[in-house]
Amino acid sequence: MKKIIYVFIINIGIFFFCNSNASEIKIATSEIKPLCYDSNNGFSIFVLKEIENFTKFTFITKNFPSVTSKLQSVINNESDIAICGISDRSDRRVNTESIHIMETRARALSLVDNSFFSEKNTKKFITILFVIIIAGILLKLVEKFHQSSFFKSNSITNFLFSPKLKGGEIESIEEAINTIFKAITVQSTRETNPKTRLGNWAIFWPVVLFGMVTLAATFGNFLLSKNEYNAKININSIEDLRLYKLATKEGTIYVDNLKKDRIKFESYKTTKEMYKALLDGKVDLIVYDELSLQNYTLNNPKVTTVGPGFYPQDYRWYFPRDSKYKAEIDSAVLKIKETGIFEKLKETWFGK
Numbered sequence: 213m214k215k216i217i218y219v220f221i222i223n224i225g226i227f228f229f230c231n232s233n234a235s236e237i238k239i240a241t242s243e244i245k246p247l248c249y250d251s252n253n254g255f256s257i258f259v260l261k262e263i264e265n266f267t268k269f270t271f272i273t274k275n276f277p278s279v280t281s282k283l284q285s286v287i288n289n290e291s292d293i294a295i296c297g298i299s300d301r302s303d304r305r306v307n308t309e310s311i312h313i314m315e316t317r318a319r320a321l322s323l324v325d326n327s328f329f330s331e332k333n334t335k336k337f338i339t340i341l342f343v344i345i346i347a348g349i350l351l352k353l354v355e356k357f358h359q360s361s362f363f364k365s366n367s368i369t370n371f372l373f374s375p376k377l378k379g380g381e382i383e384s385i386e387e388a389i390n391t392i393f394k395a396i397t398v399q400s401t402r403e404t405n406p407k408t409r410l411g412n413w414a415i416f417w418p419v420v421l422f423g424m425v426t427l428a429a430t431f432g433n434f435l436l437s438k439n440e441y442n443a444k445i446n447i448n449s450i451e452d453l454r455l456y457k458l459a460t461k462e463g464t465i466y467v468d469n470l471k472k473d474r475i476k477f478e479s480y481k482t483t484k485e486m487y488k489a490l491l492d493g494k495v496d497l498i499v500y501d502e503l504s505l506q507n508y509t510l511n512n513p514k515v516t517t518v519g520p521g522f523y524p525q526d527y528r529w530y531f532p533r534d535s536k537y538k539a540e541i542d543s544a545v546l547k548i549k550e551t552g553i554f555e556k557l558k559e560t561w562f563g564k
Contacts, residue, residue, distance in 0.1 A: 321517055325444040449519075461482070503558075
């Protein structure tokens with residue numbers, strides 16, 4: 213019994229000793245979803261909680277209204293670290309030190325159009341219909357003139373137009389188009405088979421086109437994801453942004469980037485207002501941080517990220533000059549990256 217009491221007392225002593233040696237570190241945060249929803253929730257907050265497991269630090273968070281204000285609190289030694297969505301800029305390095313957290317970039321966000329009569333589906337339908345009509349006209353002409361003496365005048369045209377194949381007569385363009393449509397939909401065309409080889413080719417190519425469009429739709433969904441493939445607007449480069457009405461968040465680096473490239477846009481005070489503008493159709497695309505956009509799409513099937521990434525940047529945590537915590541915090545961040553914890557947190561908050 214005495215041994216149990218001794219062990220209990222020793223454990224209590226160790227607990228209080230460890231806690232007495234734990235350093236309280238003041239963290240400056242600001243609402244930049246999903247990095248920080250508030251001072252107690254968000255990706256960056258959960259990274260801090262993991263760092264506590266590798267250090268003797270206890271973190272006390274305080275919310276600030278902007279990136280500028282939380283950086284200023286670090287410069288004035290009111291806070292020990294400023295976190296949550298602070299990109300690397302030369303002016304921010306003057307009175308601070310920083311550690312690398314992760315890379316990010318901008319992406320565009322578009323509405324998704326899953327309707328049957330979407331713009332993409334309409335274009336495909338018109339293209340296939342146009343090809344069927346042209347092929348039908350060609351088929352009718354070929355079949356009509358297959359016995360002409362002109363086509364028998366040389367070996368090549370004779371090979372293409374000579375009636376080597378058995379089949380019924382194709383009397384009209386309507387009948388020719390109907391024959392092609394039946395071939396595409398895998399129906400019998402015995403009543404009106406073409407008599408010439410070229411007539412058969414006139415049927416063959418619309419069938420091939422229809423198959424290619426079907427495969428493109430299937431593999432497009434597989435490679436891009438269903439939402440991205442069905443995006444209302446898609447882009448291939450930054451230059452494509454000039455064609456649309458854009459939105460971004462006020463006070464972010466993307467405002468500076470878009471101004472530098474002379475691309476017109478509307479800026480909104482909050483991300484809530486920015487997303488609402490897209491959903492209400494006031495803008496065509498949002499240009500914003502890719503990680504934040506991915507998080508938003510996790511719970512909103514009406515939107516999807518589109519196009520390539522651009523405006524790469526480096527998210528960092530900022531410390532006062534000669535900070536006594538910087539080296540140990542940096543080491544702890546590396547440990548949670550090496551153990552795979554950091555990547556799992558990214559997948560949880562931003563998706564794969």
